Amino acid sequence: MDPLKIVVLGDVGGAGGYHLGDEAMAEALVEGLAARRPLEVTAVTGDAADTERRYGWGTVARIGFASGDGAAEAAERASRAERVLAGAEGDTNALAWDDPAWDVIHAVAAADLVVVSGAGNLNSAWPEHIAERAALGALAARFSKRLVVSGQMLGPTLTETDGVTLAGLVNGAALLSVRDRASRDLASELGAPRSRTSFLVDDAMFLAPTKSQVPLPESGYVLATFAAHSGDAPWETVSGGYATLLRTILRESQLSVLLLAHHGTDGEDPTGDYLVHRRLAEELDDPRVVELGPTTAREAMDLTRTAAAVVSSRYHPVVFATGTAVPVLGIGVDHYTQSKIRGALENVGLADYALGVGSLVHGDLTPVVRQLLDDGPQIRDHLRAVSEVRREELGRWWDLVIATAALPLGAEPGPAVSLSDVPELHADPAWAAEARGLADWSALISRHGENSRRASAEALRPVLADALHAADRERETLVLRDELRDVRLALDEARTEIEIANREGEHLMEAALEAAERRLVDAEAELDLARSEIAALHRSRAELDALMRTRSMRALRLPRRVYSRVRFVLRGARDV
Structure with missing residues (x-):
């Protein structure tokens, strides 16, 4: 042919x-x-x-x-x-x-x-x-x-x-x-x-891959790549975030960190990734942090497949990690890099591991690193299965x-090829919810205006603070909803017991419970409203105390027993 x-x-x-x-x-x-x-x-x-x-x-x-x-x-x-x-x-x-x-x-x-x-x-x-x-x-x-x-x-x-x-x-x-x-x-x-x-x-x-000649540490290693582009935040802040991330990896594991440049020139006056890595290595001053020299794409694939994990602000280290079934954390510093990295991870069901610059600058990276390393076998199994399909x-x-x-000219090509659905492997919502909020906000900033990628730290900081606050409120709301559900279940049990009480006690207790439930109807909509409804339950307890002092309640033993149970439930809601 x-x-x-x-x-x-x-x-x-x-x-x-x-x-x-x-x-x-x-x-x-x-x-x-x-x-x-x-x-x-x-x-x-x-x-x-x-x-x-x-x-x-x-x-x-x-x-x-x-x-x-x-x-x-x-x-x-x-x-x-x-x-x-x-x-x-x-x-x-x-x-x-x-x-x-x-x-x-x-x-x-x-x-x-x-x-x-x-x-x-x-x-x-x-x-x-x-x-x-x-x-x-x-x-x-x-x-x-x-x-x-x-x-x-x-x-x-x-x-x-x-x-x-x-x-x-x-x-x-x-x-x-x-x-x-x-x-x-x-x-x-x-x-x-x-x-x-x-x-x-x-x-x-x-x-x-082509076999790399780089000597590998016996303890294993994380492969890291960081570009000189800082996107939506000042360079000093972003580079400080990279240093914090690497310190966290070194503290939480016995692994070394190999810094693999994807673009730039090496030597006495390095540029691009090499310059970033040189400064990080000097700042960290740890023998487990090793700068690698120029590497080809095929050698990089070989180094990737034997890594414990990959962390990167560049796109292709993320792609190489997913193709070799290696746990990976991608960090987008603006809308463009975030879109690339998130897209690559969405394609393999790991979207939660695409972070924005806000997480790097303001988030707690410890739980992220722990899950990346601790769940390595599960992530690898997931990526192996997905890679067969892809x-x-x-x-x-x-x-x-x-x-x-x-085909001869004029003939139509065959049908297009599209990705099939694959399972999602979700990260711990305790940090993933915050990461999504910060990523969405930083992407919004990046899309605003022609100079968005040069947004000042002063302009960026309050928006990221809002995102953090919103993430905190989301977590608090989820906790409060669980507690409110428990309160409602207890109230339902009390309601069942009241049905066997005499008519006078049943009427009194039903009224109190219905009053309490009315105050909980909208608690799930907003956190502040939920808290006010809990306060209303405290007032219901006072109402029940007053009812207890009536002659009717003192004369009826069963309503008194039900009253004691409801009062215990309401006492549990006091500290919500």
Whole structure:
């Protein structure tokens, strides 16, 4: 069988050093397709030499679009897209003779299939990436080549202009796969047909590992990755939260902590994750905290599968953990990172383990860490069962891509693939309820305004305080409802005994109980109202005491006995 010629555009050869997660998605895509048919790969890359050395693929440079969210930059992107398409249509004067777009045009013209590899950059934070992918899609349409857009997160933030551009890309794709529910819904809003939109896990979830040469601690280890992006809170506060989290792990276990960078440069002047990890290691000053050097995606998969747990503010460490059945805690620092991490954990039934920045800054991390480590075997069993299902679904996606590439032009591809339902594994509500409240509030802040991710500590602090207060009220309400239920059960028992009392005693006790029950009717609606109703029960006790002093009650033995029982129940409610 002749090799299938594919052009792949992903975030390979990126600026600022090897980006482990982005490279993993392109590598996993090629791995998945090559297992089904021989391939001849041409990658659109930012660093041809690095990509050729790592993977042995053919390469062309990126077309290149202006970054920035200003009107001038947007106009420049639109103009360049028009000139690239004009060049593809035969206008030799549309582009300079040495413009890198010519190589992309020629590669697409010679390809059997054009593929946009998975990422989370189809977002208005990076309009240049939207423009680059839309231009590749337009070239595929110009040369009548099938376009596949694989493993994407769409949004969550899109300007009107970027939304129109993205709509053209997803509508032009013969196949589209997204990796979270929110992206599936946004794709539908942008006009992508559901019949061509698959909903799956991240493409790199089951990337085959390569044996790492890192010496591993005998006591076991937690694998940790923290990005330099602090999102909705000041960096000093977020980095302090990371240090607290790691101290908690070291205190609650005998495990070491291996710091595994996913992006940045190592050395005397580190950048990105390496810089964050260097400062954390210096602050913690513990021999069990170890910084790791540069690691490939496949080596990271190997280190992940033997870890006791993974904690990360980056997305792909979470994906790797779920694919290797390792307990994981994800921390989103803004709406964008929280959406990615929560989506990955929802896909495997572990949504409770997706924390927001509020939990990191204001929550008590001790019970979270204890459950993550203590419930490790249960979490692993859950993830193993889920992974069997998710691996099969992702395999059907690669089958669909290969089958679609072989179809004659004009033929409809097979049906889309979607995630099936899997069981949820819930965390202890004692901390999970607070975590959800804090995550929802921090996401709300992040969505407000163009500068939301630079919200000041002063603006953020009172909102997070409100979230904590709301979570406390929720827990108190649940406790009070249980206690009120017990009171009602006792009152019902007393009511049954009153029915056998004489008529005078029955009448007196019935009236008292009905008065007490009327005061409890709305107690479950709000905590404050519930407390006022408990106070009303105290008044009912006084009424019963007064009744007891009447001649009728002193003369009737059975009502006196029932009275004593009710009085005992009401005394129990006094301290609620």
